Amino acid sequence: MAKTATEPKIDTYSIALLEVGNLCPTLVVADRIVKSAGVRLLGIESTDGTAQCIKLAGRTSDVTCAAEYGKQIAEQMGSETMLAIMPAPLDVTRDLINSPPVYSPLLGIYDYRIPKEEHMSSSDALGLLETQGLVAALHATDEMLKSSNVTLVGKEKIGAAYVTIVVKGDVAAVQNAIETGKATVARLGGKLIMGDVITRPHPELAALIPK
Numbered sequence: 001m002a003k004t005a006t007e008p009k010i011d012t013y014s015i016a017l018l019e020v021g022n023l024c025p026t027l028v029v030a031d032r033i034v035k036s037a038g039v040r041l042l043g044i045e046s047t048d049g050t051a052q053c054i055k056l057a058g059r060t061s062d063v064t065c066a067a068e069y070g071k072q073i074a075e076q077m078g079s080e081t082m083l084a085i086m087p088a089p090l091d092v093t094r095d096l097i098n099s100p101p102v103y104s105p106l107l108g109i110y111d112y113r114i115p116k117e118e119h120m121s122s123s124d125a126l127g128l129l130e131t132q133g134l135v136a137a138l139h140a141t142d143e144m145l146k147s148s149n150v151t152l153v154g155k156e157k158i159g160a161a162y163v164t165i166v167v168k169g170d171v172a173a174v175q176n177a178i179e180t181g182k183a184t185v186a187r188l189g190g191k192l193i194m195g196d197v198i199t200r201p202h203p204e205l206a207a208l209i210p211k
Contacts, residue, residue: 019082
């Protein structure tokens, strides 16, 4: 069972920054991290490239343990990572880390995913299909929606032609949708980066996903 994160005293407050290549593994890693340790997920910020930065706050020992665990998971999935632990960061640094999201006209998204009031329910499973190239991603999306009782959450671009399709629904339907999507990408000769299912997203991760 996940621990409940409490706001630490200022002298023990630390921030961990874990950069993970590509969006799909980043979301999987973020979910695993907040389920395993008493830390708070501040958000996930894009580097305006393929890498995504997971931001965690909590006690130094907790964020260190959680971030190192996340780094290990990401590398097992074949993702490149970079990790930094910032004990007792200055107020100005904390403000910079938590600066408001900026809209990227090129990608059509905000560069920083932070908790939203209107977000998906953590009772829904989350399906993630990431490709390099848009044709395979869009065709796979159509096949996923036709094959399973899932709802399209959205299409995310992170640059370098990487596209992540996000769907939600009950676990069995989402699992079937992702398998269908992976098979469609393979049939088209597209480049599949990753397909995965988060069966019960942690509420802090669910708060980053639009409703």
